[in-house]
Amino acid sequence: MIKKYITIIISLLFCICLFGCRDVVDGSPATSEEETGDDEIVIGFSQLGAESDWRSANTESMKEAFSNENGYKLIFEDGQQKQSNQITAIRTFIQQEVDYIVLAPVTETGWDTVLQEAKDAGIPVILVDRMIDIEDESLFTCWVGSDFGLEGRKITSWLERFTYMNGIKSEDIHIVNIQGTLGASSQIGRTEALRSAVKEYGWDLVAEVSGDFTQAKSREVMAELLEKHDNINVVYCENDNEALGAIEAIEAAGKKVGSDIRNGEIMILSFDGVNEEALAYLSEGKITCIAECNPLQGPRIQAVIALLEVSGNPDKFSYVEERIYSMYTEIRQVTVDGKLYEVTFLE
Numbered sequence: 001m002i003k004k005y006i007t008i009i010i011s012l013l014f015c016i017c018l019f020g021c022r023d024v025v026d027g028s029p030a031t032s033e034e035e036t037g038d039d040e041i042v043i044g045f046s047q048l049g050a051e052s053d054w055r056s057a058n059t060e061s062m063k064e065a066f067s068n069e070n071g072y073k074l075i076f077e078d079g080q081q082k083q084s085n086q087i088t089a090i091r092t093f094i095q096q097e098v099d100y101i102v103l104a105p106v107t108e109t110g111w112d113t114v115l116q117e118a119k120d121a122g123i124p125v126i127l128v129d130r131m132i133d134i135e136d137e138s139l140f141t142c143w144v145g146s147d148f149g150l151e152g153r154k155i156t157s158w159l160e161r162f163t164y165m166n167g168i169k170s171e172d173i174h175i176v177n178i179q180g181t182l183g184a185s186s187q188i189g190r191t192e193a194l195r196s197a198v199k200e201y202g203w204d205l206v207a208e209v210s211g212d213f214t215q216a217k218s219r220e221v222m223a224e225l226l227e228k229h230d231n232i233n234v235v236y237c238e239n240d241n242e243a244l245g246a247i248e249a250i251e252a253a254g255k256k257v258g259s260d261i262r263n264g265e266i267m268i269l270s271f272d273g274v275n276e277e278a279l280a281y282l283s284e285g286k287i288t289c290i291a292e293c294n295p296l297q298g299p300r301i302q303a304v305i306a307l308l309e310v311s312g313n314p315d316k317f318s319y320v321e322e323r324i325y326s327m328y329t330e331i332r333q334v335t336v337d338g339k340l341y342e343v344t345f346l347e
Helices: 002-021 053-065 083-096 112-120 148-165 185-201 215-228 240-252 276-284 298-309
Strands: 041-047 072-078 100-103 125-128 142-145 174-179 204-210 234-237 267-272 289-292 317-319 324-326 333-336 339-344
Touching: 041 053, 041 083, 041 298, 053 072, 053 240, 053 298, 072 083, 083 100, 083 112, 100 298, 112 125, 125 298, 142 298, 148 185, 148 267, 148 289, 148 324, 148 333, 174 185, 174 215, 174 240, 185 204, 204 215, 215 240, 234 240, 240 267, 240 276, 267 276, 276 289, 276 324
Parallel strands: 041 072, 041 100, 100 125, 125 142, 142 317, 174 204, 174 234, 234 267, 267 289, 324 339
Antiparallel strands: 289 324, 333 339
16 A cells, blocks of 8 residues: 555645646656556546547557556546447446546537446546536546637637738638537537637638548548539638648649638648647648647646545646647737737747
């Protein structure tokens, strides 16, 4: 037991530093998930899938944080984009009598019954990344993730500044939204932000269609959109993988991506800032602006569990800090709800 309490104390000190400074810190290298001792804290982690580079980075962050070397046994289950798989995984975790359940839900609804089962078993449930829509919030202990609505408002505020500075009329902005997996918190927040901006600024929202957060599906739907509409000049992609697929379709159709929409280029706006190719495209100007979605949430979940181990009370909702990226240096900051956010220019 001494080993366990030493681990808790170290993690708690890390928690204080982490939430005081709000820096993202990498965990120790991932190791085998086989049990190595009775003093380990057992974590059951239901990841929704591996649909994007962001999701893969998020999974690796969790594995690094909850390694055997850090005093944990991690039981990892990939939901493969199916809620039914995640519900099965949670019930298996309950049967295995894990200490904590960490859930990255594929969609917002449909969790009441299984989370009640976890509560009845006395197992705290921590949500990561996406939120859930549930009547009884006592069914989960806390949530750690991104403010997807804020991400979307940063991007739309940037676009409004761009149109103003370049004298482009609102009615001349023709946007298609390649949405993420329908019903996911990230899709809902980013879509709602765009719809609000369209209403406020008078832009033309030509179409909304799901790309399921994947490059292949985005390429497919973008090709179809280009065949149906000849006036598209802005593509709002709800993650970087969708942006890459959209670019492939646009270039295959003989069109050019870029910020010079007055002269026929199609502007790509995106989210995440994890995919290396997407960041390279940002530097080249193929992607004009990216709202960061930080995937390195393992240390933050680790800090939450450290608090719970010593009967602490973590915040019910904890948002991670995120930036907005662009190579268009004329716009150095955006304003959202009266708050200024600096634009980061990649070297």
